[in-house]
Amino acid sequence: DAGVTQSPTHLIKTRGQQVTLRCSPKSGHDTVSWYQQALGQGPQFIFQYYEEEERQRGNFPDRFSGHQFPNYSSELNVNALLLGDSALYLCASSLSPGAYSPLHFGNGTRLTVT
Amino acid sequence: AQSVAQPEDQVNVAEGNPLTVKCTYSVSGNPYLFWYVQYPNRGLQFLLKYITGDNLVKGSYGFEAEFNKSQTSFHLKKPSALVSDSALYFCAVSPAYSGAGSYQLTFGKGTKLSVIP
Numbered sequence: 001d002a003g004v005t006q007s008p009t010h011l012i013k014t015r016g017q018q019v020t021l022r023c024s025p026k027s028g029h030d031t032v033s034w035y036q037q038a039l040g041q042g043p044q045f046i047f048q049y050y051e052e053e054e055r056q057r058g059n060f061p062d063r064f065s066g067h068q069f070p071n072y073s074s075e076l077n078v079n080a081l082l083l084g085d086s087a088l089y090l091c092a093s094s095l096s097p098g099a100y101s102p103l104h105f106g107n108g109t110r111l112t113v114t
Numbered sequence: 115a116q117s118v119a120q121p122e123d124q125v126n127v128a129e130g131n132p133l134t135v136k137c138t139y140s141v142s143g144n145p146y147l148f149w150y151v152q153y154p155n156r157g158l159q160f161l162l163k164y165i166t167g168d169n170l171v172k173g174s175y176g177f178e179a180e181f182n183k184s185q186t187s188f189h190l191k192k193p194s195a196l197v198s199d200s201a202l203y204f205c206a207v208s209p210a211y212s213g214a215g216s217y218q219l220t221f222g223k224g225t226k227l228s229v230i231p
Binding site: 004033040041042043044045048055056058090092097098099100102103104105106107108 | 118146148150155156157158159160163165204206208209210217218219220221222223224
């Protein structure tokens with residue numbers, strides 16, 4: 001049973017560029033959340049997708065956008081990259097959108113912005 | 115807004131000794147509380163959760179945590195530490211209601227646990 005898979009594992013981009021990160025949820029999960037983990041910090045909530053809609057959004061600018069597909073997979077898009085966007089981006093899936101449902105995390109995409 | 119404090123950046127414990135990793139939280143109303151563990155270059159793994167009911171929660175790999183509402187704490191414990199327990203531990207909180215902020219987990223900064231052979 002495959003867990004949460006994320007691609008790519010590593011990515012190097014230049015300031016001002018755009019990036020797309022991809023996530024396939026654990027089998028049976030219909031909810032996907034995205035988190036940003038800066039070096040030495042805990043994960044910070046970006047947004048959550050359920051039924052192909054953004055259910056909730058954290059304190060991130062509009063440069064961060066996402067999408068969920070009918071097969072529950074998801075994409076995170078970041079436009080106009082800044083140096084401060086360098087981080088580990090974690091995708092997590094769950095059985096339902098409620099916060100009581102434990103998150104299953106992928107191994108993340110390490111984004112470096114130069 | 116909710117918040118989590120993990121007052122210790124690092125905890126060192128000898129193998130076989132009991133371990134405690136501390137967590138305090140702030141949230142409106144009742145909390146949902148979680149512990150996750152992160153190994154190097156990996157995502158987070160769920161350890162245990164408190165939703166309601168018994169204040170002592172048992173989880174994976176022999177870990178347990180005690181919810182203390184009056185002290186707003188949710189400390190992680192294990193009776194006998196293993197070297198393989200060495201990792202980064204995160205406490206997380208969410209408000210237990212439906213509404214703005216209810217779907218997101220707020221994480222602490224993490225505590226690095228080192229178990230010394």
